[in-house]
Amino acid sequence: MKQIKNIYFDYQATTPVDPRVLKKMMPYFGEIYGNPHSRNHSYGWEAEEGVEVAREQVANLIGANPKEIIFTSGATESNNLAIKGVAEFYGDKKNHIITCVTEHKCVLESCRNLDGKGFKITYLPVSSDGLIDLDLLKKEITDKTLLVSIMGVHNEIGVIQPLEKIGQICRENEVFFHTDCAQAIGKIPLDVEKMNIDLMSISGHKIYAPKGVGALYIRRKPRVRISSMISGGGQERGMRSGTLSPALCVGLGEACNIYSQEMEQENKMLSKFKKMMLDGIRKACPDVYLNGSEMSRVPGNLNLSFAYVEGESLMMGIKNLAVSSGSACTSASLEPSYVLKALGVEEELAHTSLRIGFGRFTTENEVKYATKTIVSEVMRLRELSPLWEMAQEGVDISKIKWAHH
Amino acid sequence: MAYSKELLDHYENPKNVGSMDKDSAEVGTGLVGAPACGDVMKLQIKVNKKGVIEDAKFKTFGCGSAIASSSLITEWVKGKNLDEAHSIKNTEIANHLALPPVKIHCSILAEDAIKAAIDDYKKKNRKNR
Numbered sequence: 390m391k392q393i394k395n396i397y398f399d400y401q402a403t404t405p406v407d408p409r410v411l412k413k414m415m416p417y418f419g420e421i422y423g424n425p426h427s428r429n430h431s432y433g434w435e436a437e438e439g440v441e442v443a444r445e446q447v448a449n450l451i452g453a454n455p456k457e458i459i460f461t462s463g464a465t466e467s468n469n470l471a472i473k474g475v476a477e478f479y480g481d482k483k484n485h486i487i488t489c490v491t492e493h494k495c496v497l498e499s500c501r502n503l504d505g506k507g508f509k510i511t512y513l514p515v516s517s518d519g520l521i522d523l524d525l526l527k528k529e530i531t532d533k534t535l536l537v538s539i540m541g542v543h544n545e546i547g548v549i550q551p552l553e554k555i556g557q558i559c560r561e562n563e564v565f566f567h568t569d570c571a572q573a574i575g576k577i578p579l580d581v582e583k584m585n586i587d588l589m590s591i592s593g594h595k596i597y598a599p600k601g602v603g604a605l606y607i608r609r610k611p612r613v614r615i616s617s618m619i620s621g622g623g624q625e626r627g628m629r630s631g632t633l634s635p636a637l638c639v640g641l642g643e644a645c646n647i648y649s650q651e652m653e654q655e656n657k658m659l660s661k662f663k664k665m666m667l668d669g670i671r672k673a674c675p676d677v678y679l680n681g682s683e684m685s686r687v688p689g690n691l692n693l694s695f696a697y698v699e700g701e702s703l704m705m706g707i708k709n710l711a712v713s714s715g716s717a718c719t720s721a722s723l724e725p726s727y728v729l730k731a732l733g734v735e736e737e738l739a740h741t742s743l744r745i746g747f748g749r750f751t752t753e754n755e756v757k758y759a760t761k762t763i764v765s766e767v768m769r770l771r772e773l774s775p776l777w778e779m780a781q782e783g784v785d786i787s788k789i790k791w792a793h794h
Numbered sequence: 795m796a797y798s799k800e801l802l803d804h805y806e807n808p809k810n811v812g813s814m815d816k817d818s819a820e821v822g823t824g825l826v827g828a829p830a831c832g833d834v835m836k837l838q839i840k841v842n843k844k845g846v847i848e849d850a851k852f853k854t855f856g857c858g859s860a861i862a863s864s865s866l867i868t869e870w871v872k873g874k875n876l877d878e879a880h881s882i883k884n885t886e887i888a889n890h891l892a893l894p895p896v897k898i899h900c901s902i903l904a905e906d907a908i909k910a911a912i913d914d915y916k917k918k919n920r921k922n923r
Contacts, residue, residue, distance in 0.1 A: 701857035737829030773835035775853035791828030
C-alpha cells in the first residue's frame with residue numbers, strides 16, 4: 390500500500406514553532422542561562438535583556454506599553470488570572486461579570502468558580518452567526534458589573550467579535566473589558582487603545598511560538614489592578630511570581646515580531662486557501678453548511694457541517710488529514726460541540742461537523758489534495774448513509790419518530 | 795486510539811451496502827438509532843420460504859465503528875435462519891472488531907437493528923397469512 394503523508398489542518402489546536410522563532414530561542418537554552426531576575430551580574434542582565442526585548446515585541450503587536458505585559462504559561466493561565474484576579478481585587482465593590490456561552494472552557498470555568506463565591510455571572514447568548522448582540526450586552530450591564538469577558542476570535546468557528554464596539558460600551562459604562570485573544574493575535578489587527586481593551590490574554594503556541602508560554606496585557610492608564618494567583622518572589626511586577634523562562638519569552642516575542650511584519654501577507658494567502666477549499670467543496674457537494682458568520686471570520690478556519698455524514702466516520706475516511714471534530718478539548722466525548730449547540734445548529738448537523746484549519750505552512754497543493762479527498766469521502770459515506778437516501782427520496786427526516794438512546 | 799484491522803477493513807470496504815424493496819413481503823427492515831444521537835442504522839434482510847436469510851443489506855449514518863458493526867452483522871446473518879440471527883449478541887460483534895469501550899454502543903445498535911428487521915419481517919408475514 391502506498392504510504393500517504395499526513396497533512397496538518399489543525400492550526401487552531403496548535404501550530405508548529407516557526408524555525409525563525411526557534412533560532413532566536415536557542416541561545417537561551419545554552420550559553421545565555423542566567424536567571425533573568427538576577428540583578429548582580431552579567432549572566433542575569435543578558436537573560437533579562439532577552440525577556441525585555443520580547444516584552445516590547447509583544448506590546449508592539451497590540452499597541453501597548455511593554456510595562457503592561459506580563460508573561461504567563463499560556464492563555465489558560467492568563468484567562469484565569471485576568472478574571473479571578475480582577476474579581477478578587479474589586480470583588481467587595483462590584484460582583485457582576487458578563488461573558489458569553491461560547492467562550493473557551495477556561496473562561497467559563499473561571500467564571501463558574503466565582504459563581505459560588507458571591508459573584509453573579511451573566512452568560513450572553515450568540516446569534517446563529519456566532520456573534521453577540523451588542524444591545525443585549527448594554528442591557529445586561531448594571532452598576533454592579535465589574536468585568537466583561539468576550540473572546541476576540543473563536544477557537545472552534547473562527548468568528549471575530551466586534552471588539553471595538555464592545556470596548557466602547559465597556560468604557561462608557563466604566564466596566565473592565567477582558568478579551569481572550571489566543572486565536573485573535575496575529576490573525577486580526579489588535580489595538581488596545583482603539584478597542585478600549587483593559588486585559589488581553591495571549592497564547593504562544595497558536596502563533597508559531599512554543600507551548601508553555603503566553604502573556605497577559607494589563608492596562609496601566611487608567612490602571613487595572615489584579616490580585617496575583619501565585620505567591621512567591623514577586624516577579625512580573627508582583628502579579629505572577631516564578632522565574633521566567635527567557636527562551637520561551639523570547640520565542641513569544643519573536644513570534645509577535647514576525648506577525649507585526651507579515652500579518653497582512655499571511656492573511657492574503659490564507660484567504661485564498663479558504664476560498665479554494667470552500668468553493669471546491671460547495672461545487673461538488675450539496676448540503677454543506679459553514680458554521681459561524683461567513684463575513685466576520687478569520688480566513689484560517691473553516692467549520693463545516695456535511696449533512697448526512699457523521700463527523701467521526703468522515704475523519705476516519707480522511708485519516709491522513711489532521712482535522713478536528715468540534716474542539717480538541719471536548720472531542721474525547723461523544724457529545725456534539727457546546728459551541729455549535731449555542732449557535733442553534735441542530736444536533737444531527739452538529740454531529741456532521743469538522744473544523745479545518747489552515748496556517749503559515751499550509752501549501753496550495755495540500756489544500757487542493759484535501760479538498761479532493763474530503764469531497765470523495767463525503768460522497769462515499771453519503772452512499773452509505775440511510776439519511777442521505779431518505780433525503781434523496783424526499784423523506785422529511787425531522788418528521789420521523791426516532792428512538793432516542 | 796488504534797482500531798483493529800477487522801474494523802478498518804469493514805469501514806474501508808463495507809460489505810452489503812445498499813437497499814432492498816421495503817414493501818416486499820420477503821424483506822424485513824430495521825431502522826434504529828437517531829440522527830441527533832449521531833447513529834442511524836438501516837438493516838434489511840431478505841428471507842426465503844425456508845425461513846433462511848438469503849441476503850442482507852445495510853446503510854449506516856454513524857462513526858466508523860457503527861459502519862463496521864453493521865457491515866459485519868450483515869455478513870454474519872446471511873445463511874442463518876431467523877432464530878439463529880436473532881440470537882447474535884452484541885458482545886460477539888464487539889469482540890470480533892475489538893471495539894474500544896466508548897464504541898460498544900455501536901455493536902448494541904447492530905444487534906437492535908437485526909432484531910428490528912426480523913420483527914418487521916415476522917409482522918408482515920403474520921398479516922399475510
